[in-house]
Amino acid sequence: MSRPALTADCGNCAALCCVALAFDRGEDFAIDKPAGTPCPNLAGHACSIHARLDATGFAGCVRYDCTGAGQRVTQDLFAGKSWQDDPALLAPMMAAFSDMRAVHRRLELLTAAEALPLAKDDAATRDRLDRALWPDALASETLAGFDHGPMAAEIDAFIASLHRYVPARRG
Numbered sequence: 001m002s003r004p005a006l007t008a009d010c011g012n013c014a015a016l017c018c019v020a021l022a023f024d025r026g027e028d029f030a031i032d033k034p035a036g037t038p039c040p041n042l043a044g045h046a047c048s049i050h051a052r053l054d055a056t057g058f059a060g061c062v063r064y065d066c067t068g069a070g071q072r073v074t075q076d077l078f079a080g081k082s083w084q085d086d087p088a089l090l091a092p093m094m095a096a097f098s099d100m101r102a103v104h105r106r107l108e109l110l111t112a113a114e115a116l117p118l119a120k121d122d123a124a125t126r127d128r129l130d131r132a133l134w135p136d137a138l139a140s141e142t143l144a145g146f147d148h149g150p151m152a153a154e155i156d157a158f159i160a161s162l163h164r165y166v167p168a169r170r171g
């Protein structure tokens, strides 16, 4: 078991972000799109305007980063299957993607905390919380509603407690 990748691997994802996210027409997106609806620019699992995203008004897609949640859901939780082949998978994949994004946001914070000069007990707590989020297939009771669950709350409280390790800014 190792720490999940925190960088997106779109080639191993079922284009989950291109379905999950809502767009508001404006500076970042050229169209309105409700959450849970496939983007009309999707071609299979690829973006048909990938090389022209900025020029065609989709700068928001360039900036978006799932921090590895997409491929983890697709590969580890759904064994590489896609909602495109089985529409019944759309809702559970969207729910799992939303939960996994919340997991990976905490993994990013815990990874950043690794660089702090933590006291021994804080370093042990950081390791325990970090490793709890590593299993390929997180238990469904852990993943479902993760953002508002007890583990996320414990991680958030721990991260907030680390402010004493961060030097105060001057000026």
Ligand code: SF4
Pocket: 017, 018, 019, 039, 040, 041, 042, 043, 046, 047, 048, 049, 050, 058, 061
């Ligand atoms: S424009 Fe391309 S990258 Fe952005 S959501 Fe649509 S298919 Fe995905």
